[in-house]
Structure formats: C-alpha cells, structure tokens
Amino acid sequence: MADEIKDLQKGITDILVAIGKIETEIKQLGNMANKLDSTEKLAIEAMQSTRSAHKRLDELSLEITDLxxxxxxxxxxIEQRIDNDKRQGRDDKRWIVGTVLGAGALIWKLIESITKGGGAV
Structure with missing residues (x-):
C-alpha cells in the first residue's frame, strides 16, 4: 500500500508538472497572440500609409504632367513670338531698304534734272 501511495503521489506530481508546463505554454501562446494582434495592426497601418502615399504620388504625377x-x-x-519678331524685323528692314531706294531714286532724278538744266522736277 505504501508503494501504491508513492506511485499515486508520483503520478500526481507528474500531472502537476505537466499542468505547469501547459500553463507556461498557454501564457506564451497568449503573449504570441498579443504580438500577432500588434503585428496585424502595424501591417494594416502600413498598408493604409502605402495607399495614401500612392494616391499622393498619383496626384503629383498628374500635376507634373499638367506642368x-x-x-x-x-x-x-515664345517660339511663335520670336518668329513673329523676326518676321517683323525683316519687314522693318524691307521698309527701310524701300525708303532708302525710293529716296535715292528721288535724289537721282533731282540731280539728273538739275544737271540737264531743268530746274524743277
């Protein structure tokens, strides 16, 4: 009977040790569950932040395209204005050349008429 009591005590001790190990593992599982929840929250926040950043990048891309x-x-x-200014400059040069040639022809006729003894044009 003493052996049976010792065997029962040993069995109870083994059961208590096993229960202690199970309790420790349950606590570790609880800690892991908390860490998993925290990790999930961080992942959700990171995903939201990524979406927000992507949206801002898309908006910036549109603004860059518009700019x-x-x-x-x-x-x-500006190129059209430069071309117009060049054309206007050519027109101004033509006007000056035409005016100078016209004045030269008038002076030539005046000199010609004076040298021929005419007096008036």
Missing part, C-alpha cells in the same frame, strides 16, 4: 504641358505651351508661344 509639363503648360511648359510646352509656353515654349511654343
């Missing part, structure tokens, strides 16, 4: 188009339009307008 590029405006810059190209301004460049074309």
């Amino acid at each position: 590029t188009k405006k810059a190209e339009d301004i460049k074309k307008e």
